[in-house]
Amino acid sequence: MLFVNKAFFTSGDVEQVQRHISQMLSSSQITGHIIAAALRDPIEIIALVKVVIHAGGSILLMNGDTPRGQAAQSAQEAGCQALFHGSLQEGPYMLNGRAQMDIPSLLQFSSGTTGKPKMIRRAWSHVEREIANYNEALQSDSAEQPIVLVPVSHSFGLITGVLSALERGAVPIVVTDKNPKFAAHLIQTTPTSIVYAVPYLFHILQSITKNSISFHKVVSSGAPLTGALFEKMKSCTQHVYQQYGCSELGCIAIGSDPSSHADVGTPLRHLKVEAEGSEKEPGEIVVTMDEYTVHTHDAGWKNAEGRLHLAGRMDDLINVTGLKVIPYEVEQVLFSVDGVEEAVVYKTRHKVWGEAVKAMVTASSSLSPEMLKQRCMERLPSHKVPSTIVVVNEIPKTAAGKVSRKLLSENY
Structure with missing residues (x-):
């Protein structure tokens, strides 16, 4: 089993x-x-x-x-x-x-990223419907073996990692061993594995193996893969999948071989997903299942092929003197600089403008904040250029391994 x-x-x-x-x-x-x-x-x-x-x-x-x-x-x-x-x-x-x-x-x-956690109820018949449509979108078979590195007390691990696998006749491996070397060895000795993890865990696996690890398939969820990690995962993995979901509906979209770290794939067939906007000005992602509609408070857009792209939370948008700044757009410029590994852009208070753009970056020692700011000035309108760029050894994350722009804005 x-x-x-x-x-x-x-x-x-x-x-x-x-x-x-x-x-x-x-x-x-x-x-x-x-x-x-x-x-x-x-x-x-x-x-x-x-x-x-x-x-x-x-x-x-x-x-x-x-x-x-x-x-x-x-x-x-x-x-x-x-x-x-x-x-x-x-x-x-x-x-x-x-x-x-x-x-x-x-x-x-719920995760509580937008306030106090609230209890979410999902009828089990809806969970079964999610499993059926998820397996249809994943197009995996019983020969591929899921390696689940996330808790099965969470929907990502329980429903898409374990129950969906059992439904298609696969034999999942749930990893509770806290030593990442155990997981790395397991992945290397399981040639047709599908590894379920959050970006932070993939970063750990890359670090302890000094980027020598290779994957058959990976499914990343919780937050988009970003920057150098996105490129590393593409280079060492046959098929990278990004998955996007919410507490109220479970998995919303999944897709292989994303074109960018914002690309989270195609919505599952039983859901109607609206994202009225564009890459330059994303709109709120609204999802409907039958008569039930969820306003996700996430910002995103769909491309011509119908693939959903995630730009972040709606309240992460930065208002600089009445002009909107999308953190994703600024992060893309920072990621284009050789030596940048991680970058997160968030709002900070400004006594004249109200809000300003700030960036926190992990990068090679040869890069200075001034060099990074110069690249932004070459590629972005002046109101989108970060007023402050901080180079750090590690970007603070939540206990779940996620970057929270809200917490960074409040504490840094």
Whole structure:
């Protein structure tokens, strides 16, 4: 069925865990109720999802590293019936929440990048629909083996990494070993792998192998690959896929061999995606599934072939004396400079203009902020040229390995 690190688990092994769960919680305690889980073991997570959904219940998944007190508070606020924390061996904490869910659903908290995390509910029938359309777009088969480097408590790892693979008969490998050398060795010894990871993990793999690692296929999500990392991944990978999604709908678009780091592929067939804008002036990405519409607050555009391009968050746009500046456009100029590895452009306060453009860059020691600014002056209108460029050893990221322009604006 699947591997966790080096250990192989059959469908019978998972069913045994399911029976153990059924001994701890009766069907009546699950049906129509919400069961919360902050578990670390992928097999326990998958087994619990199967038991809860089969019994007509809903499951709230949280990261396995969530402290018990925080997990219990979140579960109580969500009206959960019970919470499994850490390991199934600890048994369920009965909360006796009164929330009722008539339709079996997957519940997760949003990333919180736009404020306090909110609980998102997705009917399990919608998840199954996503899996079917995702596999159609990915065009993989059972011979290609997914290596999942992200937690299965998150939709990216659980739905597109594991459940989609099982549906098409593949045998995924879920990696929980924190040593990146283990993952690197696994990738090198699995010739037809599909590696699921966020850009930060690909950067780590490139660093520890001194750029000698090669890939069959990679699927990157969470944020677009950027700069030198984008070029490195293209040079050492047979097929690079970028994937874009949101908490409310799961995967929205996926595409192989992106033309640029902004290219996140073609929308899945069951979704209608609108992005009224252009590369020079992107619009908000709005996604509709049947009668349900999500305003993503992401900025983007579609090219002539219908491929979706992501420019960042709508609130990342910088207003310089009434003129809009798209961080993506300035970053592209910085990435064109030899020696620039990473670059992020974000807004900063200006006592006269209101907002100004600022850039943080990792680059070779031969590049100075003045040299980078000169390149921007040669390629950009004056209002788009960063007023300040800072060269650093490492760009600060969130715990999930993402760059947050909002946090950079507030703290740097």
